Amino acid sequence: MAGNSSDVLSPKQPPLPSPLRFSKFFQVIVADNYFTGSKDNLKKWIGHPRFELIRHDVTEPLTIEVDQIYHLACPASPIFYKYNPVKTIKTNVIGTLNMLGLAKRVGARILLTSTSELYGDPLVHPQPESYWGNVNPIGVRSCYDEGKRVAETLMFDYHRQHGIEIRVARIFNTYGPRMNIDDGRVVSNFIAQAIRCPSFLSQSLVCFSGEPLTVQSPGTQTRSFCYVSDLVDGLIRLMEGSDTGPINLGNPGEFTMLELAETVKELINPDVEIKVVENTPDDPRQRKPIITKAMELLGWEPKVKLRDGLPLMEEDFRLRLGFDKKN
Ligand SMILES: NC(=O)c1ccc[n+]([C@@H]2O[C@H](COP(=O)([O-])OP(=O)(O)OC[C@H]3O[C@@H](n4cnc5c(N)ncnc54)[C@H](O)[C@@H]3O)[C@@H](O)[C@H]2O)c1
Numbered sequence: 001m002a003g004n005s006s007d008v009l010s011p012k013q014p015p016l017p018s019p020l021r022f023s024k025f026f027q028v029i030v031a032d033n034y035f036t037g038s039k040d041n042l043k044k045w046i047g048h049p050r051f052e053l054i055r056h057d058v059t060e061p062l063t064i065e066v067d068q069i070y071h072l073a074c075p076a077s078p079i080f081y082k083y084n085p086v087k088t089i090k091t092n093v094i095g096t097l098n099m100l101g102l103a104k105r106v107g108a109r110i111l112l113t114s115t116s117e118l119y120g121d122p123l124v125h126p127q128p129e130s131y132w133g134n135v136n137p138i139g140v141r142s143c144y145d146e147g148k149r150v151a152e153t154l155m156f157d158y159h160r161q162h163g164i165e166i167r168v169a170r171i172f173n174t175y176g177p178r179m180n181i182d183d184g185r186v187v188s189n190f191i192a193q194a195i196r197c198p199s200f201l202s203q204s205l206v207c208f209s210g211e212p213l214t215v216q217s218p219g220t221q222t223r224s225f226c227y228v229s230d231l232v233d234g235l236i237r238l239m240e241g242s243d244t245g246p247i248n249l250g251n252p253g254e255f256t257m258l259e260l261a262e263t264v265k266e267l268i269n270p271d272v273e274i275k276v277v278e279n280t281p282d283d284p285r286q287r288k289p290i291i292t293k294a295m296e297l298l299g300w301e302p303k304v305k306l307r308d309g310l311p312l313m314e315e316d317f318r319l320r321l322g323f324d325k326k327n
């Protein structure tokens with residue numbers, strides 16, 4: 001969340017690194033209940049005069065003064081959002097109502113990070129924003145995808161009924177440094193597995209003492225992976241622009257999970273084994289965004305290719321896992 005401030009940086013202060021570089025006239029308040037988030041990711045900002053961190057659950061009302069609200073609060077990894085599905089729904093519905101209530105009270109612009117999961121198991125491929133989706137309303141993923149669908153409905157009803165300035169982003173699978181090592185999403189899983197599998201064993205032996213790359217069956221399902229800096233750039237353009245959305249933000253490159261595993265193996269650890277394991281219910285079979293709207297309305301398109309983004313994430317994961325490149 002960001003509040004306008006007149007305290008421009010004094011010339012003595014060093015330039016702010018990204019992402020606060022974008023907001024040098026803002027004060028930033030981060031509200032998080034730390035369910036999947038970590039204070040560690042924010043430690044370099046703690047103590048900064050224009051940064052404030054508060055422990056807060058969005059299912060409770062929040063009374064602060066702000067000009068813009070980036071409403072991201074919600075577990076995003078399937079294992080975490082399925083862990084407590086009722087809480088996931090509450091976060092999406094009551095949490096979004098609370099954030100819209102805050103926006104209404106203070107006249108703030110609010111951006112919702114919605115999701116490609118809104119398209120469910122899509123029957124239209126690739127997915128334009130005009131597609132209404134193919135979602136199971138009573139399945140194990142429904143707490144998240146139906147929750148986000150209601151969140152979008154609330155955004156547009158508050159816009160039509162109360163004139164709230166809204167922005168809605170539909171984000172496709174996004175990855176990057178500082179993700180939880182055990183987040184459970186496919187890119188972080190494969191990178192951690194490839195690093196944990198020692199490559200010094202022998203080129204002729206499969207990696208039996210480490211973890212294999214766990215491709216959930218059938219492995220032919222596809223995803224489009226967006227690097228985090230591209231996504232952040234898209235979110236800021238959407239917030240600062242004039243279109244309400246919904247706008248797809250994702251990288252149109254499309255990969256099967258087997259292709260992703262082969263790429264991780266090639267780039268990170270040629271000795272790692274690839275193992276096909278059981279999948280979970282309702283896993284979407286294909287996902288690829290049409291990003292014409294983002295290109296035309298926001299002048300946005302992703303710059304970081306998967307092959308360039310994976311090594312950047314590997315570097316960060318190696319540091320945190322304590323495995324240097326030689327291991
Ligand atoms: N990363 C993706 O691939 C992706 C794709 C589509 C949509 N999104 C959306 O973007 C947002 C951020 O995703 P992410 O990948 O960073 O997920 P994440 O799980 O890494 O981060 C979510 C954050 O929300 C916090 N949170 C969860 N429930 C909360 C609550 N009730 N109150 C306050 N804070 C709460 C968590 O502690 C964490 O800091 C989510 O809304 C997610 O649905 C992400």
Ligand SMILES: O=c1ccn([C@@H]2O[C@H](COP(=O)(O)OP(=O)(O)O[C@H]3OC[C@@H](O)[C@H](O)[C@H]3O)[C@@H](O)[C@H]2O)c(=O)[nH]1
Pocket residue numbers: 075076077078114115116117171172173174184185186187189190214215216217221223257279280283284
């Ligand atoms: O170890 C794994 C984990 C996952 N997978 C597969 O990888 C694919 C992607 O799964 P992920 O868990 O990364 O997440 P999904 O793409 O299904 O959803 C993701 O993108 C859309 C967002 O809204 C969601 O928040 C985010 O989790 C699935 O087909 C899954 O079966 C594996 O093959 N192996």
